[in-house]
Amino acid sequence: MSDISPLALANGEFYPGQSGTVELVAGQLPSGNPVSIRAHVFRSFRPGPTILLLAGVHGDEINGVEILRRCLRTRTFEHLISGTVVVVPLLNVYGFNNFSRDVPDGKDVNRSFPGTSSGSLASRIAAGLSKNLLAHCDLAVDLHTGGRGLFNYPQIRYSPGDETAEAAALAFNPPVVLASKAPSKSLRRSAHKSLGLSVLTYEGGENLRYDGHSIQEGLAGIKRLLYDRDMLKRPCNALTDRSPVRLVASSWVRASRAGLFQWSKRSGYPVRKGEPIGMIFDPHGVKPNKRILSPREGFIIGHNNSALVSQGDALFHIGY
Ligand SMILES: [Zn+2]
Structure with missing residues (x-):
């Protein structure tokens, strides 16, 4: 892709230096009101990688939503040195509104990838994300928490053998890095298999609760990762000498x-x-x-x- 060609994402096109939002139609409420997923796009003038930051795949996992809300609110990506950042703070809108991990039919979006546009609601959401956003990205960070009262210490999980993901996990530099095979039909496993896309899964805290430590580690890790990719200027408050505990x-x-x-x-x-x-x-x-x-x-x-x-x-x- 040349420097001046537009980046086509969902219903939008972004030329170098352009930012804005796009909407993916995720479905409809029983009342007939449409449900859409909003993506915030920040494109630098200079070419570089396209990184997706995603939260709320599980609708009750709020720490990731909060991490990305803070990034957007503090305009973290408005002065990128290079590349493009795509932020989806809330994928599973249904689950978020119902304090639920799943969509209303009980299906888990993170077990429905790559999805089909004629499938179940979870499968349609997965397909919309895969086609409109994942296919255009070079790396994705998917933010989660533990479910049903299970607390996760801040950690990045990557798929063993995925060297791009391993390097990105170390650049993120969370307290813990775990090499673990992702579940069947999960975003991480499916995107790597079908699109060759490396995905980091960030886990921090538990569902339906804020955890300040996990939010801070997530924010700092995103800044360290983008700094490592020459996309952000030195994030002085996010650098650390600590090395993660590495687990296999x-x-x-x-x-x-x-x-x-x-x-x-x-x-x-x-x-x-x-x-x-x-x-x-x-x-x-x-x-x-x-x-x-x-x-x-x-x-x-x-x-x-x-x-x-x-x-x-x-x-x-x-x-x-
Ligand atoms: Zn989750």
């Missing part, structure tokens, strides 16, 4: 018994094999307390903040 595998510790749950060690800390990390109590105080021990040495990257757990519930996510 993870597994869940699950509740062997139902009851009242309290963690004694939480996300963000290393853990030794056999170390006590939580307790499950019998609500009647009759059965003995169930101590939860770490099955191996690692780093806690997620924990459950729910007071009540069922047998088999995920309690701790430990990375190795």
Whole structure:
């Protein structure tokens, strides 16, 4: 693409130096009102990569929405040195309005990629994003939180073997970088397979709650990534000497018994094999307390903040 050709995204065209918004029609409410997804586009005069920053694929995961809202509000991308930034603060509008991870038919947008324009609502949203935006991008950052009371320590996940994504994850420099295979039909897995697009999944905090640390790490990481790609001037408040904790595998510790749950060690800390990390109590105080021990040495990257757990519930996510 030459320097002066327009970048066509959804229903808009952007020449070098142009910014604006485009709308993707995502569907319709039962009342007949249309539902649209808004993308904010910032194109520099100088050529460079096109990076998509995406949040709200799961409608109840608010930290990512807040991270991108702050970027837009503080005009972070209005003076790019090169390239293009596309910001979608809220993909799953339905879920957002209903405090829900999914769309109204119960389907998960992040298990519906690449999607089809004649499929379920989740599949249509995925197809609209794939065709109109993902296909034109060189890198995407997809912002998430833990679901249903599960807290995730700020981390980037990338697909093992994707060197572009690995380099971008290290430039983002979050507290934790985890190489993990993405689930089938997820945005990360599908976009890499069908479009060759590298996607970073940022996880921080839990659904329906703000987490200040996760929001700050997400904001700083985005600035570090764009600085690394020569798209932003030196982000003085976002540089850090810290190196991320690098993990190549993870597994869940699950509740062997139902009851009242309290963690004694939480996300963000290393853990030794056999170390006590939580307790499950019998609500009647009759059965003995169930101590939860770490099955191996690692780093806690997620924990459950729910007071009540069922047998088999995920309690701790430990990375190795
Ligand atoms: Zn999510």
